[in-house]
Amino acid sequence: AMMSKSHVIGAVCGTDVVPPVWRFGEGYKAGAAYADKLMGTTTEVQVVYHSDVGFDKTFTDPEWGAQTAKAMMDKGADAIFGCGGLTGNGAITAAAQAGKYAIGVDADQYLTLPEAAPRMLSSAMKLITPGVAELIALAKQGKIEGGNFLGDAGYAPYHDLDSEVPANVKETMEKINKGLLDGSIQTGVSPTKP
Numbered sequence: 110a111m112m113s114k115s116h117v118i119g120a121v122c123g124t125d126v127v128p129p130v131w132r133f134g135e136g137y138k139a140g141a142a143y144a145d146k147l148m149g150t151t152t153e154v155q156v157v158y159h160s161d162v163g164f165d166k167t168f169t170d171p172e173w174g175a176q177t178a179k180a181m182m183d184k185g186a187d188a189i190f191g192c193g194g195l196t197g198n199g200a201i202t203a204a205a206q207a208g209k210y211a212i213g214v215d216a217d218q219y220l221t222l223p224e225a226a227p228r229m230l231s232s233a234m235k236l237i238t239p240g241v242a243e244l245i246a247l248a249k250q251g252k253i254e255g256g257n258f259l260g261d262a263g264y265a266p267y268h269d270l271d272s273e274v275p276a277n278v279k280e281t282m283e284k285i286n287k288g289l290l291d292g293s294i295q296t297g298v299s300p301t302k303p
Contacts, residue, residue: 110144110152111278112210112230113188117153119181121174121200123193124167125158128301133192133214133233134158135298143294147281155181159196171199178203188212188230201225210270217265230274232265259300261290
């Protein structure tokens with residue numbers, strides 16, 4: 110939201126039945142609202158979940174992802190977050206090909222989606238390595254509990270677009286990331302869809 114010139118951004122996601130996908134989509138909305146509050150702006154956030162198909166298709170539909178991203182860009186979106194396997198990759202690639210900002214998910218997609226890399230602003234990353242280390246430490250201490258583990262998330266470097274990101278945005282992102290990790294900033298997004 111801080112990088113958008115049109116103040117219209119979009120997210121193309123897999124099914125909202127999968128908690129991390131829903132959290133990424135809703136977290137994207139919450140992040141835009143937080144940035145708007147800081148910047149005194151109003152950003153329209155379009156989030157679409159591909160929940161109209163079965164699990165065999167929701168994460169493997171790059172054509173739908175690209176079409177959905179194009180529809181968002183036709184409505185003014187200048188940044189697209191792709192969150193949902195190949196479906197999200199289709200959206201990210203379409204955004205990059207249109208010269209818009211692309212935002213990846215799970216890992217640093219600058220490294221894994223070369224066709225979108227030149228326009229990859231960042232990626233929302235699951236911090237898997239520290240999460241696994243924490244689980245191992247808990248297991249060693251005999252304190253590991255059953256069930257889902259909700260680890261931390263972060264964001265990838267700006268890579269090729271680093272020079273386009275103003276210093277105040279970089280500084281604000283660092284403060285937000287620190288606040289999210291230490292708990293002083295809350296997203297208001299529940300662990301699972303209500």
